[in-house]
Amino acid sequence: MQIYDSVQKNKRDFKPQEEGKVSLYVCGPTVYDDAHLGHAKSALVFDLLTRVLRANGYEVTYARNITDIDDKIIKKAHEQNKSIKEITDFYTLAFHKEMDALGVSRPDIEPKATESLTAMTQMIQKLIDTKHAYLTDEGDVYFDTASDVDYLSLSKRVQNEEERQERVESSTLKKNAADFALWKSVKDGSLTYDSPFGAGRPGWHLECSAMIEKHLAKPNAAFAVDIHGGGADLLFPHHENEAAQTRCSSNHALANYWMHNGFVNIDGEKMSKSLGNSFFLKDALKEYDGEVLRFYLLSTHYRSNFNFNTEDLTASKKRLDKIYRLKKRLFGMAESHEPTAFKAELLKALSDDLNVSATLALIDEMITKTNETLDTSGKHKELKQGTMANLAYIEELLGFGVKNPFEYFLFGMDEATKEKIDALIIKRNEAKKAKDFESSDKLRDEILAFGVSIMDTPNGTFWEKI
RNA sequence: GGUGCCAUCGCCAAGUGGUAAGGCCGCAGCCUGCAAAGCUGCUAUCCCCAGUUCAAAUCUGGGUGGCACCUCCA
Numbered sequence: 181m182q183i184y185d186s187v188q189k190n191k192r193d194f195k196p197q198e199e200g201k202v203s204l205y206v207c208g209p210t211v212y213d214d215a216h217l218g219h220a221k222s223a224l225v226f227d228l229l230t231r232v233l234r235a236n237g238y239e240v241t242y243a244r245n246i247t248d249i250d251d252k253i254i255k256k257a258h259e260q261n262k263s264i265k266e267i268t269d270f271y272t273l274a275f276h277k278e279m280d281a282l283g284v285s286r287p288d289i290e291p292k293a294t295e296s297l298t299a300m301t302q303m304i305q306k307l308i309d310t311k312h313a314y315l316t317d318e319g320d321v322y323f324d325t326a327s328d329v330d331y332l333s334l335s336k337r338v339q340n341e342e343e344r345q346e347r348v349e350s351s352t353l354k355k356n357a358a359d360f361a362l363w364k365s366v367k368d369g370s371l372t373y374d375s376p377f378g379a380g381r382p383g384w385h386l387e388c389s390a391m392i393e394k395h396l397a398k399p400n401a402a403f404a405v406d407i408h409g410g411g412a413d414l415l416f417p418h419h420e421n422e423a424a425q426t427r428c429s430s431n432h433a434l435a436n437y438w439m440h441n442g443f444v445n446i447d448g449e450k451m452s453k454s455l456g457n458s459f460f461l462k463d464a465l466k467e468y469d470g471e472v473l474r475f476y477l478l479s480t481h482y483r484s485n486f487n488f489n490t491e492d493l494t495a496s497k498k499r500l501d502k503i504y505r506l507k508k509r510l511f512g513m514a515e516s517h518e519p520t521a522f523k524a525e526l527l528k529a530l531s532d533d534l535n536v537s538a539t540l541a542l543i544d545e546m547i548t549k550t551n552e553t554l555d556t557s558g559k560h561k562e563l564k565q566g567t568m569a570n571l572a573y574i575e576e577l578l579g580f581g582v583k584n585p586f587e588y589f590l591f592g593m594d595e596a597t598k599e600k601i602d603a604l605i606i607k608r609n610e611a612k613k614a615k616d617f618e619s620s621d622k623l624r625d626e627i628l629a630f631g632v633s634i635m636d637t638p639n640g641t642f643w644e645k646i
Numbered sequence: 647g648g649u650g651c652c653a654u655c656g657c658c659a660a661g662u663g664g665u666a667a668g669g670c671c672g673c674a675g676c677c678u679g680c681a682a683a684g685c686u687g688c689u690a691u692c693c694c695c696a697g698u699u700c701a702a703a704u705c706u707g708g709g710u711g712g713c714a715c716c717u718c719c720a
Contacts, residue, residue: 189650206720210718215720216720217720218720220720222720223720225720250718252718335649335650335716336649336650337648337716338648338649384718412651412714412715412720413715413720414720416715417715417716417717441720443720444720445713479659481660483651484652484659485651485713487658489657491657491670491671495658495669496658496670498669499668499669502684505683505684509684536659537658537660537669538660540659540660540668541659541668542667542668543668544668545667545668548684551685552686554684555684555685556685612679617679617680620679621679621680621681624681628682633681633682633683634681634682634683635683635684636678636681636682642683
């Protein structure tokens with residue numbers, strides 16, 4: 181398997197530290213608002229990664245955190261006159277529901293900041309003991325970036341002299357502009373947690389380092405985790421700071437491989453709430469099957485920037501439809517347990533830094549070839565069983581085609597409408613039988629008006645929601 | 647200003663030295679009462695210029711045009 185390392189900036193052969201075992205940590209959401217398409221993209225990318233790693237025989241331990249301590253959460257709680265926990269529980273539940281709709285498997289470990297405070301304060305203490313952190317007169321604890329010779333080695337940023345010399349306003353009492361908070365003292369009576377450094381709240385960067393240490397790191401390994409992932413925006417300062425905290429408080433570096441997924445834009449513009457509906461995942465899920473969104477968001481390579489628009493989304497839906505039509509065509513067939521060339525090629529393509537485009541090309545070629553053979557004559561038992569195995573592998577690796585194919589084509593249709601359509605189809609077939617094509621075509625137009633397409637086959641007339 | 651990424655058919659998008667995958671759209675055809683679905687065929691020399699090489703979309707240099715990060719952000 182090959183993985184592009186966004187710190188070394190090249191594709192590297194993947195080798196976990198411990199034979200056959202992979203530890204993966206991904207920065208998850210701050211639960212103060214509904215998830216947007218960018219959250220979906222990130223979750224989807226690392227879901228795919230874990231599937232491919234597992235298919236390659238690795239035993240993967242995947243952790244993705246939930247940030248439930250944050251100023252934005254507190255602000256929202258105040259605005260809505262609710263407790264912090266009400267807010268975080270609500271958005272955590274919503275996040276899970278939406279990820280489920282996208283077919284994103286749950287991580288093995290999902291640590292929360294509120295449940296990691298001991299790990300965090302322990303890490304701060306270590307950093308203070310080793311002179312990598314200092315306490316200010318106001319009770320804040322800052323990481324001393326000047327004490328870490330490797331600071332900025334991750335993002336390869338150059339700190340200019342001006343910045344280095346800068347003495348920040350006396351109120352913050354930071355030694356260096358780049359220094360970041362490990363613990364913020366809070367005296368205004370709002371939410372605080374106890375710590376040896378006084379009441380306050382942990383700095384945001386800290387939780388990931390602490391959680392990794394607590395849940396994934398092996399004491400004697402050179403790297404705390406094999407792979408660390410997240411959105412491209414997190415490389416600096418978030419991951420830079422995480423890396424600094426870990427290397428200065430323990431005897432290992434944070435991660436051997438770094439993976440950063442590209443950003444999602446909407447119609448060429450950076451996402452913002454002013455753009456309205458499609459910003460939130462929950463709204464997109466009202467309009468489209470979660471699996472269509474999954475297919476679409478994964479169809480572009482994870483490192484590229486992604487430009488969300490309905491035209492491309494429709495093209496993706498049509499591609500997914502083809503998988504489901506083949507599933508309908510072979511519905512009920514047994515599945516071969518023999519290895520197929522297709523499965524090997526699929527895994528090979530995905531193992532090349534998640535080359536989804538090459539993978540989708542393989543899938544389309546497989547579908548076309550199968551349909552072509554099926555069109556020519558009846559039998560082909562072996563082909564059918566092999567194809568069922570191929571489709572099952574596509575489900576396992578990519579999560580495409582996991583639904584009942586008949587139900588898939590009914591997305592968003594209520595019972596009453598379905599009954600109306602079925603009734604019209606019976607009427608149309610009667611007209612067809614009587615060779616009254618004028619009536620039957622008129623009835624078809626009525627059916628099409630429901631936003632469906634219909635197809636006459638030797639086995640009867642079927643319809644699909646477009 | 648600093649750091650970095652990108653530029654392939656109308657649209658989406660692979661391909662990182664050996665002569666341009668795949669999908670959507672479009673056109674022609676098979677099938678069909680007609681359609682739909684499915685299948686077949688057709689559609690690019692890779693932003694520009696110069697260079698390296700037997701050979702470049704792929705390497706180098708210079709342009710031009712996008713974009714991201716540097717502040718909370720997936």
